[in-house]
Amino acid sequence: MRVDALIAAGLTRSFEFFPPKSDAESIRLAATLRELEPLDPSFVSVTYRGGPVSRQRTLELVTRVQSEGRLTAVAHLTCVGHTPDELREILGEYARAGVENVMALGGDVTDDVVPSPSSPRYALELVELAREVGTFSIGVAAHPLGHPRSVDRDSDRRHLAAKLRAADFAVTQFFFDAREWSELVEDLAARGVDKPVLPGVMPVTTLRSVERMATMGAAVPPALIARLEAADRRGGDGAVRDEGVRAALELCQDLLARGVPGLHFYTMNHSSATRELHRALFAS
């Protein structure tokens, strides 16, 4: 099914995975998918990063999930490192495989990505390419606190509004205060854009991940860090994980009270925190 139709039909619950980097990770991901499938997610999305091998793994995983027919797959695709013709070819492959949903993303130039001088520069151009190639339901990225490369909040929101007008829905970077989702949606509405914005939720389950999350563009607030450090003193890693899941549950409850169209869980290819949140929120 198309994601925009799923959102229109009611509250969505979706899970995000990244492609496995090794056979061992493939086995773990397969187990995670088996453990999460009974939660009957509205859709599952697979990120697209790195060099050709990782990118091919995304394409294989998405087309396999879609062909198995038990889950609705969303393929992430990034501009960076691809020519427009390569992007058209990948989108054509997804369309031929019956994949109906793509996330059109700018992407970031990392060590294993060879930038191409003719790559589209912004995600909006990839949205337009996807419109040209197929009849996809197209999602875009939204950054409640503004994208790290944005010069200011107004330009960030102006460019977000422009790409969301052309797309069907947005999914946010993870964040930790539900007011940021409300403020983002109100700002978009003031710019005449009312397309659905799915909040991305990532529980902080280790103190070590705090640093990594800050580099991904969404710093963990000091108050939450203090909560996790207190838990660490009380009971070590297990207590930190439980406190992180508890904080994520509080965020989800606040988001649901604010009328979000769905919840999008960043699983990091593990299932336990997502299952615990899902059970607490939806009793299943």
Ligand code: FAD
């Ligand atoms: P864009 O929308 O292109 O925006 C990037 C920057 O350019 C912003 O500052 C924007 O304000 C600015 N901008 C946009 N248009 C213009 C314009 N016309 N003129 C001037 N400035 C402009 N990355 C991956 O590599 N793989 C993934 O699978 C992946 N999945 C993601 C999923 C989600 C839900 C999110 C939130 C992010 C994801 N990312 C992924 C990260 C994403 O690729 C990075 O955030 C990247 O830096 C920008 O992505 P974007 O699509 O927001 O880019």
